[in-house]
Amino acid sequence: MRKASVLAVFGASALVIAGIMPVGIFAQTGASGSGSVGTAVQTDVIQSDEIIQLNSLRIQSVSSQTLPATITAYSDFGTGCRKFQNDQSAASIPCPMVASRLYTINVSAQTILLFRNRTRAQISDFQSGDLINVYGFMNSDTQTVDALIVRDLDRPASRRFIQLNSVEVVVPPSSNAPPATIGVVRAAAYPCYDYGLNGTSAKTIFPCPMGVSSSIKPEAGNSVSMAMPSRQSDVLAMMKYTINIDSNTQLFGRDWTGITLGQILLGDKLNIYGVLNSDGTINALRLRDISIPRSVPPSGTLKITTSDSLSATVGNYFKAAFKVSGGDNVSAYTISTDGSDNIPGLSFSQMPNCSGDVCIMMISQDTIFLSGTPTAAGKYKIVISAHDSPSPIYCFTTPCPQPPVSYGHAEFTLVVNPASTNSSSPSINSVSGPTSLGVNETGTWTIKAIDPTNGQLTYSVVWGDELRMNTSTGTYRSTQAQVIGSVATFTHAYSSAGSYKPSFTVINSAGLSASASASVNVGLNY
Numbered sequence: 001m002r003k004a005s006v007l008a009v010f011g012a013s014a015l016v017i018a019g020i021m022p023v024g025i026f027a028q029t030g031a032s033g034s035g036s037v038g039t040a041v042q043t044d045v046i047q048s049d050e051i052i053q054l055n056s057l058r059i060q061s062v063s064s065q066t067l068p069a070t071i072t073a074y075s076d077f078g079t080g081c082r083k084f085q086n087d088q089s090a091a092s093i094p095c096p097m098v099a100s101r102l103y104t105i106n107v108s109a110q111t112i113l114l115f116r117n118r119t120r121a122q123i124s125d126f127q128s129g130d131l132i133n134v135y136g137f138m139n140s141d142t143q144t145v146d147a148l149i150v151r152d153l154d155r156p157a158s159r160r161f162i163q164l165n166s167v168e169v170v171v172p173p174s175s176n177a178p179p180a181t182i183g184v185v186r187a188a189a190y191p192c193y194d195y196g197l198n199g200t201s202a203k204t205i206f207p208c209p210m211g212v213s214s215s216i217k218p219e220a221g222n223s224v225s226m227a228m229p230s231r232q233s234d235v236l237a238m239m240k241y242t243i244n245i246d247s248n249t250q251l252f253g254r255d256w257t258g259i260t261l262g263q264i265l266l267g268d269k270l271n272i273y274g275v276l277n278s279d280g281t282i283n284a285l286r287l288r289d290i291s292i293p294r295s296v297p298p299s300g301t302l303k304i305t306t307s308d309s310l311s312a313t314v315g316n317y318f319k320a321a322f323k324v325s326g327g328d329n330v331s332a333y334t335i336s337t338d339g340s341d342n343i344p345g346l347s348f349s350q351m352p353n354c355s356g357d358v359c360i361m362m363i364s365q366d367t368i369f370l371s372g373t374p375t376a377a378g379k380y381k382i383v384i385s386a387h388d389s390p391s392p393i394y395c396f397t398t399p400c401p402q403p404p405v406s407y408g409h410a411e412f413t414l415v416v417n418p419a420s421t422n423s424s425s426p427s428i429n430s431v432s433g434p435t436s437l438g439v440n441e442t443g444t445w446t447i448k449a450i451d452p453t454n455g456q457l458t459y460s461v462v463w464g465d466e467l468r469m470n471t472s473t474g475t476y477r478s479t480q481a482q483v484i485g486s487v488a489t490f491t492h493a494y495s496s497a498g499s500y501k502p503s504f505t506v507i508n509s510a511g512l513s514a515s516a517s518a519s520v521n522v523g524l525n526y
Contacts (some may be wrong), residue, residue, distance in 0.1 A: 018222050020443060028260070050137070050138055051135070051136065051137055051138070051148075052135075052136075052138045052144065053133065053134070053135045054075070054103065054133065054135075056075070056131055056132075056133065056135050056153070057073035057074065057075055057103060057105075057131070057132050057133070057134060057355075058073055058074055058075075058129065058130075058131055058132075059071055059072070059073045059126060059127065059129060059130045059131075060072045060073055060074060060102060060128060061128055061130050062123065062126050062127070062128065064123070065123060065124040066106060066123065067107060067109050067111075067123055067404075068106070068107060068108045068109065068123075069107045069123050070104060070105065070106055071104075071105040071106065071107060071126065071132070071147075071150070071250040072102045072103065072104055072105070073102065073103050073105060073126055073132060074102050074103065075103070084329055087173075096441065097255070103134075103144075103145060104143060104144040104145070104280055105134055105136075105141070105144070105145045105147050105150065106144060106145065106146050106147060106441050107123060107147050107150060108146075108147075108342070109251075110148075111136075111147045111148060111149065111150060112148065112149045112150070112151070112473065113125070113126070113150055113151075113152075114149065114150070114151040115151070115152055115155045115156060116151065116152060116153050116154070116155060116156070116158075117156070118402055119393065120152070121152055121155065125152060126150070126152055126155075128151040128229065128265070129154075129279055129280070129320075130152050130153070130154040130155065131152075132150055132151060132152050132153060133149075133150070133151045133153065134147055134149070134150050135147070135148050135149040135150075136148040136149070137279075147523050148504050153368045156463075158197055159197060159275045159276075159277075160194065160196070160197055160275065160276045160320075161194075161195035161196060161197070161198070161199035161201075161274070161275055161276075162192060162193060162194055162195065162206075162209070162273075162274070162275075162276045162282070163192065163193040163203075163271065163272065163273045163274075164184070164186065164192055164241070164270075164271065164272045164282070165190040165191060165192065165193075165271050165404075166186075166190040166206070166269050166270075166271065166290070167184040167185060167186050167190075167241070167269070167270050167271075167272065167428060168184060168185050168186075168267070168268070168269055169182060169183070169184055169264060169265065169267060169268045169269075169270065170183050170184060170240065171183025171184075171266075172265060172266050173245070173261045173262070173264055175261065176260065176261050177261060178245050178246050178247045178249065178261070179244070179245060179246050179247075180245045180261055181242050181243065181244055181245065181268075182242075182243040182245065182264065183240065183241070183242060183243075184241050184243055184270060184272070185240045185241075185242070186208055186239035186240075186241075186426060190400060191205045191208075192205070192206060192208035192209070193205060193206070193208040195273075200512070206289070209241070209276055209280060217219075219376040224339045235388060235433060240280045241274055241280065241281065241282055241496065242280075242282070242284065243270075243274075243281075243282050243284050243287070244281055244283045244284060245261065245284055245287070246283070248285070249274075249286070249287060250285065250286045250287070251284060251287050251289070252286070252287070252289070252290070252463050253288070253289055253290075253292035253293055254288070254290045254291070254292060254293065255293065257287070257293075257444075259289060259292055263289070263292055264289055264292075265291075265336060265338070266334065267334045267387060267389070268289050268290075268291040268292070269289070269290050269291050270287055270289055270290065271287075271288040271290060272284050272287050272288075273285055273286040273287075274286070293408065294385065294407060301326055301327060301406040301407060301408060302324055302325070302326045302327050302333070302386055302388065302406050303324070303325050303326050303406060303408060303410075303411070304322055304323070304324050304386060304407025304408050304410035304515060305322070305323055305325070305410075306320055306321060306322045306323070306412065307321075308320035310382075310412055310414045310415065310416065310448075311414075311415050311471040312346075312371050312374050312414060312415070312416045312417065313374070313416070313417045313418075313419060313510075313511060314374050314375060314376065314377050314416060314417065314418055314419040315373060315374075315375075315419045315425075315512065316373065316374075316419075316508060316511035316512055316513075317369065317372070317373050317511055317512070317513045318346065318370075318371065318372065318373065318374060318511070319369060319370070319371040320369070320370045320414075321368075321369050322367065322368050322369075322370070322382075322384050322410075322412075323366060323367045324366050324367070324384075324386045324408060325366065326406065326408070327388035327406035327408075329386075332365040332388075332389060332509060333366055333386045333387065333388055333389075334382065334386060334387050334388075334389065335350065335368045335385070335386045336384075336385045336386070336487075337368065337382070337383060337384060337385075338383065338385065339381075339383035339385075340380075340381060340382050341380040341381045341382070343370070343374065343380045343414065343416070344374065344375045344376040345372045345374040345375035345376070346370055346371065346372040346373075346374055347370070347372055348367070348368055348370050349367065349369050349371070350363045350364045350367065350368050350369070351363050351364070351369075370382065370414075371447045373513075374416045375461045376416065377416050377417060377418045377419075378416055379413055379414070379415055379416075380413070380414045380416065381412075381413060382409060382411065382412040382413070383409075383410075383411050384408075384409070384410050384411075384412070385407070385408065385409050386406050386407070386408045386409075387406060387407045387408070388403070388405060388406045390402075390403035390404070390405065391403070424452040424453060424512070425452075425513065425514055426449055426450065426451040426452070426457055426506050426507070426508045426511040426512060426513070426514050427449065427450055427514050428447060428448070428449045428504065428506060428514050428515070428516040429448045429449060430447070430448045430451060431444075431445065431446070431447050431448075431504055431516045431517070431518050432445065432446045432518075433446065433502075433518050433520065434520055435447030435519065435520055435521065436520065436521045436522075437493075437494060437520055437521075437522050437523075438523060439494065439495065439496065439497055439522060439523040439524070440493050440494070440495055441493060441494075441522075442491050442492070442521065443484045443491065443492060443493070444489060444490070444491050444492045445461075445489070445490045445491075445492070445502065445504070445518065446487060446488070446489050447459060447487070447488045447489075447490070447504050447506070447516070448486060448487050449486055449488070449506045450486055450516065451486075451506075451508045453508065453510070455508045455509040455510070456508070456509055457486065457488075457506045457507070457508055458506065458507045458508075459490075459504065459505070459506055460504070460505050460507075461462070461490050461492075461500065461503065461505070462503045463492050463494075463500065463502045464500040464501055464502055464503070465495070465500060466496075480502075488506075490504075492501075494520075494522040494523075496522070496523075497522050497523030498521075498522055498523070499519065499520075499521050499522075500519070500520050500521075500522060501517045501518065501520075502517060502518055502520070503516075503517040504516055504517065
């Protein structure tokens, strides 16, 4: 059935704005197909050149601002498609393409273009990211639609007041003071509420806006992928939003006491009431962080401990490890040092220092390290907070109880003593070793060092290929230092070509240290 025969099937009213047929063509139907009328078509298979209606497609691109033009769009989840046999038969069917595929929609001079309020529109009014309904001929062989009617549901732009519930912070506030943005993800099946265009309507549950059209803009150095999901199981993971905070946004904790932006942390759960913009961002009018206040956890939840001495000396290398244990998810924790004093010369990291027979530079999932060489004496407060991350439960009904999150909080005091006047740092007199090696060829490095106090020296090395090592095949080969007097010898083989700078460190019994490095080319013009 081609365009020329549409009037014979639907009558002249099919192409007249007043009383466009079939009934319901402009409704946004849900996945259940509510709102369909007439006798159901028996088959749900789309044949070439059949007339179908595609609801709530998201525009990816528009080829031209003049006609003819081609619109590419993909299907938002939670919407339905309909198929027509005559002017009174409309049946809900599965949309004929998966969401990761694009529809190609041909728009000609004969295509009726409409705004949401059913007034006439121009092709130049249709923009990337807009939500549209399409009615026309579907060619299943070429996956294209020759459009008879296209309606832009996002034009003219309007404000809609909504509420997101229990969304999780994946990008912390961009600033501790307004204006700021927060990136959140709807990671569980909590309902969204609609309060209408003016915020005065009664609260109703509605399909949460799709995050694939949102634009989370993380801080420099971070990125959040917003690619279209490739399968339906990715739906919840893709519901990401940018929340705009301004000076009028009200910020509350779980107990409705006021909070500041600086208190909102990665992993917090938020309820957000505000205005949904056409680009998918949300201007927050009221934000409630239900993770605040962060009360000290009951006994038996998360414990934070250290077995290291919290006494350091100016000029001496120091390192302490703070380990988190307990909770339901023992494989990984989110660890924070917010509230700790700034300790000159020391810094926190979840990446341990690297030395020894087999060394892997990796982020610890349960430990945070404080290390460095302190430069100022004094007493410093250390605050360690942590929570686990139980896997979410996905539900098809609401409410959807989630596993509890376990929290931990502990405070410590580090004492940094003044530099000792009786100690002197060791020194490295020389480092000798190969300047070029073949891949997997063993090299030998010799380090000569002295300690002014004639004390015992401890030697260590970071080879520079720790992140490249293949632990599954055991190709990493290295030895500890062989020490004779003040001379230490290391051997090592690099399994990948490249330029490396092994770094050698000596530490005396007073904790004072010295470092030196060498350079070696592996498999390069060798």
